[in-house]
Amino acid sequence: MGHKIELDDVQSPNSHQWEELTKPLRNGAVGSRILVTTRKEEVVTLMKANAELMPLKKLGETFCLSLFYYHANIDESIVSKEFHDIGLELVKRCNGGLPLATKTLGSLIHLELDDSERKEVSKIRYLCLLHATKSDSLVSLLCNYKRLRSLTMIDSFNRFIGSIFESIVQLKSLGAITLCPEWTVGLEEIPETIGGLIHLRYLDLSGNKMLEEFPSAMGSLYNLQTLRLVGCKLIRRVDVERLINSRHLYVKHCDSLRLIKGIEKLSHLQRLDEFxxxxxxxxxxxxxxxxxxxxxxxxxxxxxxxxxxxxxxxxxxxxxxxxxxxxxxxxxxxxxxxxxxxxxxxxxxxxxxxxxxxxxxxxxxxxxxxxxxxxxxxxxxxxxxxxxxxxxxxx
Known part of the structure; x- marks a missing residue:
């Protein structure tokens, strides 16, 4: 009886690794198969597939929406029409029906429904704000999300950060923060209070063109594993000396950068995009x-x-x-x-x-x-x- 091996979502073809993998399989039992899924044609070419290719079609909106609700932990049958319309708009942006994108988006939302109010959302873990502006209501909103795990703010501020950050640092459970301005100039400084987010593992400040330096309190983020500073053009010095758990550091297009202090101590660093x-x-x-x-x-x-x-x-x-x-x-x-x-x-x-x-x-x-x-x-x-x-x- 033959054996089967599945390699799911192969992204980076490597001829040497593929040859090493197939060596012990060349004398396998009759009927043995290797099933490979990939989104890249070059992977198929590299593996010299001699079997019939099976291109998969993208999911329809209805199936995408159901997949989105499932991974967001939401009962589709009881959501309001307003939330249904929002969900439908979100899945339309998932690259036209790619299940992986839909699952990822659903996992990011991951809303838990309250037992007493099944038609409302009480416990938010992931929050994404687009084009938000400074307001008392936004500050109040953030203060209520004590269990927030991930906060993403895209094109949502322009040089105002003080009061917003004072709210953010109260969210002690935060593990990931993304503050990317896109169309605005972004942050000019990061408050010292960021050092209170000791559980932070992921920090993305990419695109903040006016940011020139980091506060010394950044060294307190000893759990930080990923730091993204892509496009922070004015930053001249990045101190990672105490970020000993860092695994990923992205500093591409930091045109003024002249020193990454302490990088020699990051012996576990796996990704460095530019030096x-x-x-x-x-x-x-x-x-x-x-x-x-x-x-x-x-x-x-x-x-x-x-x-x-x-x-x-x-x-x-x-x-x-x-x-x-x-x-x-x-x-x-x-x-x-x-x-x-x-x-x-x-x-x-x-x-x-x-x-x-x-x-x-x-x-x-x-x-x-x-x-x-x-x-x-x-x-x-x-x-x-x-x-x-x-x-x-x-x-």
């Missing part, structure tokens, strides 16, 4: 961050201080994509800098831009798993190192 080699940021600060995975962009400014050895990035086997942007410096310096940026041989994708040198570092030939190489504005390069079978000339 700027300038100011007091040193490549050696990444030496012990060997759990880094996914992709990493390194912005290289001028003549940064490089590590004494080239083992900083080569010890990070889980980094599969790397982007090197040479902002300035002369040809000779850039070649020396590149020599110190050698990645692990498992790297699958490499993007190099604005490199002025005439040749690349020797380590490019050692990237045996490399599947994608993109060169942008590397105008002095005439030949590439050995890639595959032979040296490649560039016309």
């Amino acid at each position: 700027r080699l300038r100011g007091r940021n040193n490549l050696e600060h990444l030496k012990d961050l060997n759990q880094l995975q996914g992709s990493l962009t390194i912005q290289i400014y001028g003549h940064p201080k490089m590590a004494d050895n080239a083992a900083i990035l080569v010890n990070k086997p889980h980094l599969l994509q790397m982007e090197l942007n040479f902002i300035s410096a002369d040809e000779l310096s850039q070649r020396e800098i590149m020599d110190g940026l050698q990645p692990h041989a498992c790297l699958e994708s490499l993007f190099i831009s604005w490199y002025k040198g005439g040749t690349f570092s020797h380590w490019l030939s050692s990237l045996h798993s490399l599947r994608v190489l993109i060169l942008r504005f590397c105008r002095n390069i005439k030949t590439l190192p050995l890639l595959g079978k032979e040296e490649t000339s560039i016309p």
